[in-house]
Amino acid sequence: MHNRRNMLKYMGAGLALSASLAFPAISHAADMPGVTDTEIKLGNISPYSGPASAYSTIAKTIAAYFNKVNEEGGINGRKINFLSYDDGYSPPKAVEQARKLVESDEVLLIFQSLGTPSNSAIEKYMNMKKVPQLLVATGATKFGNPKEAPWTMGWQPNYQSEGIIYGRWINSEMPDAKIAVMYQNDDFGKDVLAGLKTGLGDKADMIVAEASYEVAEPVVDSQVVKLKASGADVFINIATPKFAAQAIKKAHEIGWDATQIVANVSTSVAAVLTPAGLEASTGVISTGYLKDMQDPQWADDPAKKDWEAFMDKYFPDGNKASNFTVYGYSVAQTMVHILEQAGDDLTRENVLKQAASMKDVTLPLFLPGMSMNTSETDYFPIEQMQLMKFDGERWVNFGDVISGEVGG
Amino acid sequence: MSVNTTTTADSQAPAKQGVSLPAPAAATGNVKIMRTAGAILLAIGVAAPFLSGNFLIFQLTMMMIYAIAILGLNILTGFNGQFSLGHGAFYAVGAYTAAIMMDQFGIGYLWTLPIAGIVCFVVGFLFGLPALRLDGVYLALATFALAVVTPQLFKLTPFEHWTSGVMGIVISKPDAPFGLPLNPDQWLYFLTFAIGLLAYVCARNLVGSRTGRALMAIRDNPIAARSMGVNTALFKSLAFGVSALYTGVAGALGAIVVQYISPDSFHFALSVALVVGLVVGGVGWLPGALFGGAFIMFVPNIAEELSKGLSGAVYGVIMILMMYAIPTGLGGLLKAALGALSKRSTTR
Numbered sequence: 001m002h003n004r005r006n007m008l009k010y011m012g013a014g015l016a017l018s019a020s021l022a023f024p025a026i027s028h029a030a031d032m033p034g035v036t037d038t039e040i041k042l043g044n045i046s047p048y049s050g051p052a053s054a055y056s057t058i059a060k061t062i063a064a065y066f067n068k069v070n071e072e073g074g075i076n077g078r079k080i081n082f083l084s085y086d087d088g089y090s091p092p093k094a095v096e097q098a099r100k101l102v103e104s105d106e107v108l109l110i111f112q113s114l115g116t117p118s119n120s121a122i123e124k125y126m127n128m129k130k131v132p133q134l135l136v137a138t139g140a141t142k143f144g145n146p147k148e149a150p151w152t153m154g155w156q157p158n159y160q161s162e163g164i165i166y167g168r169w170i171n172s173e174m175p176d177a178k179i180a181v182m183y184q185n186d187d188f189g190k191d192v193l194a195g196l197k198t199g200l201g202d203k204a205d206m207i208v209a210e211a212s213y214e215v216a217e218p219v220v221d222s223q224v225v226k227l228k229a230s231g232a233d234v235f236i237n238i239a240t241p242k243f244a245a246q247a248i249k250k251a252h253e254i255g256w257d258a259t260q261i262v263a264n265v266s267t268s269v270a271a272v273l274t275p276a277g278l279e280a281s282t283g284v285i286s287t288g289y290l291k292d293m294q295d296p297q298w299a300d301d302p303a304k305k306d307w308e309a310f311m312d313k314y315f316p317d318g319n320k321a322s323n324f325t326v327y328g329y330s331v332a333q334t335m336v337h338i339l340e341q342a343g344d345d346l347t348r349e350n351v352l353k354q355a356a357s358m359k360d361v362t363l364p365l366f367l368p369g370m371s372m373n374t375s376e377t378d379y380f381p382i383e384q385m386q387l388m389k390f391d392g393e394r395w396v397n398f399g400d401v402i403s404g405e406v407g408g
Numbered sequence: 409m410s411v412n413t414t415t416t417a418d419s420q421a422p423a424k425q426g427v428s429l430p431a432p433a434a435a436t437g438n439v440k441i442m443r444t445a446g447a448i449l450l451a452i453g454v455a456a457p458f459l460s461g462n463f464l465i466f467q468l469t470m471m472m473i474y475a476i477a478i479l480g481l482n483i484l485t486g487f488n489g490q491f492s493l494g495h496g497a498f499y500a501v502g503a504y505t506a507a508i509m510m511d512q513f514g515i516g517y518l519w520t521l522p523i524a525g526i527v528c529f530v531v532g533f534l535f536g537l538p539a540l541r542l543d544g545v546y547l548a549l550a551t552f553a554l555a556v557v558t559p560q561l562f563k564l565t566p567f568e569h570w571t572s573g574v575m576g577i578v579i580s581k582p583d584a585p586f587g588l589p590l591n592p593d594q595w596l597y598f599l600t601f602a603i604g605l606l607a608y609v610c611a612r613n614l615v616g617s618r619t620g621r622a623l624m625a626i627r628d629n630p631i632a633a634r635s636m637g638v639n640t641a642l643f644k645s646l647a648f649g650v651s652a653l654y655t656g657v658a659g660a661l662g663a664i665v666v667q668y669i670s671p672d673s674f675h676f677a678l679s680v681a682l683v684v685g686l687v688v689g690g691v692g693w694l695p696g697a698l699f700g701g702a703f704i705m706f707v708p709n710i711a712e713e714l715s716k717g718l719s720g721a722v723y724g725v726i727m728i729l730m731m732y733a734i735p736t737g738l739g740g741l742l743k744a745a746l747g748a749l750s751k752r753s754t755t756r
Contacts, residue, residue, distance in 0.1 A: 048712075049720045050677070056717075086712050086719055091576065091673045092666045096467065103463035117576060121668040124578055185565060186574040215574075216560045 034108030035346040040339065041081045042066075043101030045113040045122075046137075050088035055114055057318065058137060059084045061328025062112060062335075064315035075339045078346075083107060089114075091121035098122040102131050109134055109351060111335055112155075116140045116187060119152075127151045132352045134338070135331055135381070139265075141191045141406065144379035146356070153355055153379045155331055157264070157289055159191035160198070161383045161404030163238075165287055166261055167199015168402060169387060170206070170234060174259070178208045180232035182223050182247060184239055185212040192238045192263060195404065208232050213243060224250040228258075237262045245276040252280030260284045264385070268323065269294075273390060282392040287385040290326050291365050295394055303364035330363050334372070334381070337361060369401040380406060438746050449698075453601055457594040465593045466665070467705060472597075472604045473662045475701030478685045479611050479694065480654025486692035487615055488647035489627030491544065494551030496679030497558035498652040502528050502659030503669050504562060507577040508570045517582050517664050521603070524660035525653045532652020536645035555679040559671040576670025579663060596665050603661065607654060611694055614650070623647055655682075688730055690739020699738045 034041035046059035066080040074080065083105055087094040094113070101107045102125075109132035113119055116138045126133040127149050135155035136143050139162070143154040170177055181196065183189030189212065197204045209230035211223040220243050227235065228251070235258040237247045244266035251260065264287050266272045273281040291298050298304045307329060311318055318325050339346070341354040358381060361372040372381040383405045388395040457465045481495050505527045506520035535554065542550050562571045571577070584595035614620050622643050625633035634640050663669045681704040688703045689696025711722035734741040 048716050050675075084716070086716060088677070089672065090675060090677075091668055091670055092470075092662065095666050095668065096470070099463045099466055103461055117574070117670045117672040120576055120578070120670065121666070121673075124580075124667060186563075214563065214565075216563065 032108070032346050033106050033348065035078070038078055039081050040075065040078045040346065041083060041105060041107040042335070043098075043105065043107035043110040044082065044084040045087050045094050045097045045101070045110065045118060046084055047089040047114060047118075048086035050090065052089040052115065055137070055324065056086075057322055057324040058114065058328040058331070059112065061315060061318060061325045062332040064318070065310065065329055065332035065336075068310060068314050069336055075336060076344060080339075087118055089118065091117045094118035094121050095125065098125060102126075102129055107131075108346060109348060111135055112137050112331055114138070119143060123149055123152050130348060132348055132355065134352075134355055135334060137331075139191075140187050141195075142187070144406070146377055146379050151352060153352075153374070153381070155334065155381050156327075157287075157382045157385055157404065158380055158406065159188055160195035160406055161380065162264055162287060162385065163192040163195020163197075164199035164404035164406070165195075165385050165387075165402045166192075166236060167196045167201070168404070169199075169399070171200055171203060174234065175203070177206055177234045177259075178230070178232040179206050179234045179236060180209040180211075180227035180230050180258070181207055181236045182211050182213065182220065182227060182239065184243065185214050188240075188265070189238050195406075196236065198406075199404070213239075215240070220246050221250050223247075224256075225254060228254055228256040233258050235260045237266075239263065239266060241266045241268060241272045245272045248273070248276035248280050248284065252277065262286045264288065267388075267395065269390075269394065270321070278392055281390050284390045286388055286390075286395070288388050288395065288397065289367060289370055289382055289385045290323070290330060291367060292323075292395055293326055294321060295396075307365060326365055330365050333363050334361070367397060367401065378405075438750055441746065446695075457590075457597045462591065462593045465597050469593070469597045469600050469665050470662070471701045471705040472600045472698075473658045473665065473701075474682070474685060474704055475697040476600075476604050476607050476661070477655045477658035477682055478689060478697040478700045479607055480651040480658070481682050481686050482689075482692065482694060482697055483611060483614070483623075483654065484647050484651035485686060487620065487627065488623040488644060490539070490644060490647060491548045492551040492651070492679075493548045493683060494554035494558075494679055495651070495655050495682045496674050496676065497551075497554045498528050498532060498655040499659035499662065499678060499682075500558050500562070500674035501531055501652075502656030503663035503674070504571060504659075505656070506660035507579055507663045507669050510579055511577045512570055517579075520664075521657055521660050525657045528656025528659075529649045529653040532656075533645050533649035535652070536648025539648065540641055540644055552676075552679075555676050559674045562671045571671075574671060576668055576673070579667045579669075581667055582664065596661075600661055600665070603657065607657070608694060608697075611654075615694065619643070619646075684727065688727075688734075688737050690737035690742075693737070693739025693743070696737055696739040 044059055044062070046056050047053050048056045063082050063084060066082045069075065070079045083101060085097040085100065087097050098110060101110055110126065111134050113122065113133065114137040119133070119136045119138055123133065130151055133152040135153060138154070139156050139159045141158045141160040143152055144158060170179065181193060183193050200206055209227050209232055211227055213220045213223055220239070224247050235251060235256065237244055237260060239247060244262050248260065248262065251258070260283065262284050267286045267288065291301070291304070293304060293307065307326070310329065311320055311325065315325070338351060338355045342351050356374050356376050356379065358372050358374045362370065367386050370384050374381050384401045384403050386397050386401045387399045388397045456468060477495060477499055481492060484490050484492055502524040505524040506517070509515040509520045509523065510517055539547055539550060561567065563573050581592045582595070583592055584590040588595065590598070622633065622638045625636070625638055626640050626643055630640055685697070685700030685704045689700030707726055708719065708723055711726060712719040714722045
């Protein structure tokens with residue numbers, strides 16, 4: 001009896017001691033989830049399978065870039081542990097993977113989760129958990145709303161900015177134009193159209209015709225014919241690659257010689273302009289923000305040589321002709337920049353704060369003159385783009401870098 | 409010819425009797441084993457949310473939701489012999505019914521479940537009527553079309569006011585009522601658990617009733633069923649309706665648990681997954697739904713762990729191995745094992 005009571009006493013003392021020892025360590029770890037003295041855990045969700053699996057090249061490029069960073073010593077001595085899971089472009093699966101990353105793997109943040117539906121699905125959860133959802137891979141304007149979703153931030157120029165840029169350019173270069181717009185009837189098409197009207201300002205009545213199409217429709221020929229009949233001399237083609245190609249081809253076939261603008265998502269020479277016909281595509285205008293690695297004007301650019309060396313050493317299977325590798329390389333550099341800025345204070349709050357205080361940050365593969373700026377009220381890192389024109393073989397940049405700041 | 413068939417039937421009869429009619433003692437033994445297994449499963453089910461983290465609770469909840477949907481598919485395919493490749497459509501209709509009611513009209517989430525069930529029953533029953541003319545692969549094709557078309561319908565402009573088109577609908581997660589000391593994940597787990605249990609008991613009673621026997625008679629020999637006075641048209645449509653009701657309730661629960669729906673949530677792959685779950689669980693064996701749900705919930709994750717780029721291929725290989733090892737699903741395997749067991753006990 002006496003013995004047992006003693007034992008209990010010792011056990012109690014032992015527990016109290018171990019608790020007092022353990023507590024500081026626990027509270028320290030709780031402050032910086034996903035971070036140890038040697039490692040930073042970053043989560044990612046990408047479609048490695050399913051209809052959008054072509055996009056997984058971006059995550060593969062990012063993983064390769066983080067390998068390079070780790071081999072060169074990491075970030076302040078910490079290696080990046082990049083956990084990338086497959087959601088097959090399915091929102092319920094994205095929720096499952098986000099919860100796995102946050103609750104089971106305990107990552108510092110989720111970075112570059114891909115696709116508007118998947119990011120919409122996890123946005124509420126991430127903000128409730130106060131886990132940063134940084135530099136998401138979609139241009140939907142809704143992912144830049146610090147008031148309602150302070151933990152969610154985009155990266156690439158949002159669709160609305162792109163529309164604003166077209167509007168401003170038309171306003172200054174062709175003030176007497178009559179504009180016809182074809183747009184995809186979803187958030188992408190409507191965002192660009194809304195931006196275009198903002199960019200035109202009080203001259204929004206320059207738009208003489210609008211026609212929308214559903215993704216489920218097989219062809220958009222009738223829309224193009226209808227728009228031509230409006231007598232417009234500028235044709236704005238806000239479409240995803242398949243439909244953009246159809247529209248360019250049809251406009252050429254019916255002899256509509258309007259100035260054509262095609263959305264930035266459909267500027268691939270291989271996937272859009274070649275199927276539409278290179279002759280039909282000559283003279284088409286669009287916007288860009290990253291250097292086109294196929295463009296001979298960058299042949300001697302040191303940034304291009306760095307990128308090529310990276311691709312050869314860390315991602316030899318990657319396709320150098322794909323824009324996705326340039327995109328992944330640049331967005332990974334942005335993440336590294338944010339983590340470096342955060343220094344040793346790698347709490348979720350501080351990382352978010354650093355992401356929201358980028359000032360004139362430029363990346364090697366940005367077009368000259370471009371930079372990223374964010375603030376607590378501005379969650380759109382890239383809002384500038386430069387116009388470019390297709391000369392029958394490649395895109396040629398022209399004019400100045402134009403800002404498409406939303407509300408600015 | 410007729411002589412031939414009678415002799416083969418005769419020669420098969422005793423062999424069949426030997427398997428399907430084991431000695432009474434052994435039969436009660438089997439029932440005992442099944443009951444104990446059921447009780448253990450129930451105990452694990454109640455204890456699980458207190459022993460695991462929220463993420464696992466979420467996964468288990470999704471597993472049970474898929475199990476409810478598979479239960480519904482089992483009533484249609486397993487007991488009535490109608491093949492459906494389109495149950496993802498009913499799942500989507502249930503999910504959208506619940507989400508729109510919560511989002512647009514502010515109706516409590518619990519009320520959305522029975523209404524989603526009723527809406528899906530009606531949709532399923534109406535779809536079942538024209539489907540009466542179709543059999544086998546033709547019915548599979550018609551339901552396949554349904555699965556492909558439904559998500560597109562939610563994108564259409566006339567409905568966009570309610571469905572929000574491709575943007576989808578975000579739903580808030582409900583808290584536990586009556587001040588129960590449960591977090592939202594645990595509460596949704598128990599809600600799903602209770603509904604799943606209720607669904608299972610109802611399905612069991614249905615299958616054991618006159619109606620159930622009529623459904624099976626239609627599956628086994630429609631002409632004989634009709635000549636015995638079974639209204640095949642009515643029962644086949646009813647089977648479709650009930651099956652859709654189950655799947656619709658599962659869809660509504662899924663929407664509440666995932667907190668977000670969009671047309672992309674109900675890709676055609678969902679319908680295929682439900683059929684996969686049905687087959688690996690065992691066609692015509694109700695408890696197999698739980699195993700089927702676990703299979704479609706967890707095996708893709710295992711496949712992804714083995715190889716990210718080739719996860720689809722790994723999943724396929726696992727499925728092929730599964731079908732090779734247990735061609736009749738878990739239900740068939742258990743039946744065979746229990747049969748062997750009882751045979752042994754009778755010979756002893």
